[in-house]
Amino acid sequence: MKHIRNFIVRTGIRIPLIAWAVIVLYPIIWMIIGSFKNNAEIYKDPWGLPETFSFQNFVTAWNEFNIDISVFNSLIVTVLGIFITLILAIPTAYALERIRFKGSGALFTLYISAMMIPMVLGWIPLFFLLMKLNLLDSIIGLSLVYAMSQLPFSIFILTSFMNSIPKELEEAAAIDGMSSYGILLKIVTPLSTTAIITVSIMNAIQFWNEYFMALIFLQSEQKYTLALAIDFISNETQYTNAWGALFASLTIAIIPVIILYAIFQRRITKGMTEGALKG
Amino acid sequence: MVQTKKQKYLFLAFCLVPTFILFAIFTLYPLFSGLYYSFFEWSGSAADKDFVGFSNYIKLFNDEIFPSTILHDYFLVVTKVIGIMILAIFFAVALTQLRIKEAPFYRVIFFFPNIMSVVVIGILWMFIYNPGLGLVNSGLEMIGLEEWARPWLGDEEWALPSLVLPSVWAGIGLFMLLLIGGISNVPKSYYEAAEIDGASEWQQFWKITMPLVWPQIKVSILYIVITTLNGSFIIVQVMTQGGPNNATHVMGSYLYQQAFKQFNFGYGATIGVVILIISLITVLILQFFMRREKVEY
Structure with missing residues (x-):
């Protein structure tokens, strides 16, 4: 029964x-x-299978809708953003986790609480600050803003990982006469590879996908990241009817994410749930 | 090697100071500066920055659109919390308690939308809601409910509720995983004991699962509330840009429109300050109401 x-x-x-x-x-x-259908097919049977597979939409998107430039811009922002985040986050995470000093708890709390503050208020002054620094409408400026936005999360993941590294290795290296800088660079950083990869994948997805900050801080079409370029194409479809090109660029945007997810599924889910648990 | 104090502090400064300076410039300064801007009337150029005291705030309270944007935000908060939590709890329980072979498959699939770009999600759902080509209307036609078909995102009454489904669609996976993590920490013996005592599965769910995963449920609700209040404007911007006739404007999208479209930067900053205050108060109130004795058996 x-x-x-x-x-x-x-x-x-x-x-x-x-x-x-x-x-x-x-x-x-x-x-x-x-993204493999032509416009006629999209209209005739929007949710069905294409009759012939054609890459024409990708060619059109790539050549006529500036997707080539925006893919390039997105790649630069993503890579540069990851790089800046790591340079800034690793030493801070190490110092907060391993060195005893007054105010370390307060500093950690300050970084972590920045994860919960709505940054939208800060974007107005940030807009003028970037303008003054000549970083408005600049891929480098956007990378820096992105890096800062993911800094708290990255510090959080890195500190909690470094906490699990045994201290003995560092102590042994110190006894052998290695300087603190050497220990950070040659012992702790390589030992933290797992966490560094996790953080970088999470940041890569974040930066590759990001839309709103790019919308505010970039202005000229030549600087558009992929998300902006797609939004632009989407808003224009009512005049251009370029549905096929829109689908093709959406596909271009999602494929790297699918690939990363296929390879690093466990790391990504773990990274995100840990981030959420802290927030 | 024994470090001198000086060396230790030099190293500490090397680690912390550059990062903190950038954090202070690009994160802390803008927040405080935003508060400062909210007392000015300012269209962006240096020349016409006028100190106006609290008049932006007074203007905001008399704004015809702003109160409705707060309501829209809370509408999204409440519907998303309900929608996501019910489905996420259901899926989490189904995937852990009933030995389903292909459970990992569902876990992998359900989570994927969580890492999709809001732009992709928004545009996909614009198609789903498309009056002529969209799935929703053709689906309704197929089951003979043509009269329910409507231009969902262009309909003042239905546009805002239509934004809930994409958000639920994109959000469930993460919270399902959080809850699965909680449920798998509950010792199996509790359920076995309950079974022997004759407790039904329904009773087991309410008496064992729910109290023991309460911390995860609480975190999930808080997280949904925070991310919605701080970020709902992104999907609004992609899908409706606040329209039709301001029916979907939330606080953040209204800020964007005021500041970056109409160049009322001081007024925009005022909206930002109010967003900050509202989300802090909401989180504090929620935390107060959701505190509950930690359950241990």
Whole structure:
């Protein structure tokens, strides 16, 4: 009796699970398929399969809608952002975790609470600050802003990881006469590779996807990141009807994320749940 | 090697000072400066920056649109919390308590929208809601409910509720995983004992699962509330830009419009200050109401 009931429950529970999986997957798959259709097909049968697979939309998006430049810009922002974040976060995380000093707790709390503050208020003065520093409408300026936005999260993940590294290695190195700088660079940083990779993947996804700060701090089309370029194409479709190119650029935007997720699924979910637990 | 005090502090400064200076310039200074700006009327050029005291705040309280943006924000907060929590709890329980072989598959799939760009999510859902081509309207037509079909995002009454579904769609995975983490920490023996005592699965859920994963539920609710109040304007900007007729403006998108579209930077900063105050108060109140004795068996 119990077995039969269990079987029914388990089958019944699968219906909502499968339904939600379809709701999640269908639009994404449809978008990717749509990028291979021509406009006529999109209008005739928007949610069906294409009759012929064509890469024309990708060519159009790439050549006529500046997607080539914006992919390049997004790549630069992402890589530069990751790099700046690491340079700033690793030494701070190490000092906060390993060196005893007055105010270390307060400083840590200050960084962490910045994760919860709505930055939208700060964006107005930041806009004028960047203007003064000649960093407005600049990929470098945006990378710096991005790095600062992910700094608290990165410090948090790195400190909690460094906490799990045994102190003995550092102590042994110090006895051998290695300087603190050497220990940080040659012992702690390599030992923290796991956390550094996790943080960098999370930041990569964040920077690659980011939209609103780019909207505020970039102005000329030549500087657009992918998210901005797509938003621009989307807003123009009512005049250009370039649905195919829009789908193609959405696909270009999502594929790196899918690849990262396929490779680093565990790290990404762990990083995000840890970040949320702290927030 | 024994470090001298001086060496220690030099190293400490090397580690902390550059980062902190940049953090102070690009994060702390803008926040305080935003507070300062809120007392000025300012269109962006240096010449016409006038100190106006609290008049921006007074203007904000008499603003015709602003109160509705607060309501819209809270509408999104409440509907998202309810929608996400119900589904996330349901999926988390289903994937842990009932031995389903393909559970990892669902976990992987359900989480993916959490790492999609808001731009991609927004544009995808604009298509789903598209009056002519969209899934929602064609779906309604297919099951014979044509009269329910409408231009969802262009309809003043339905545009805001239409924004809830994309947010729930994109948010569930993370909270489901948080709850799964909580549930898998509950010792199996509790459920076995309850089973022997004849407790139904429903009773087990309310008497064991819910109290023991309360910390995760609390964190999830707080997180949804904070991220919605601090970030709901992003999906609004992508999908409706506050329209039609301001029906979907939230506080953040209204700030963007005032500051960066109409160049009322002082007024925009005032909105920012109010957003900050409102979200801090909301979080404090929530924390007060959700405090609950830690349950241990």
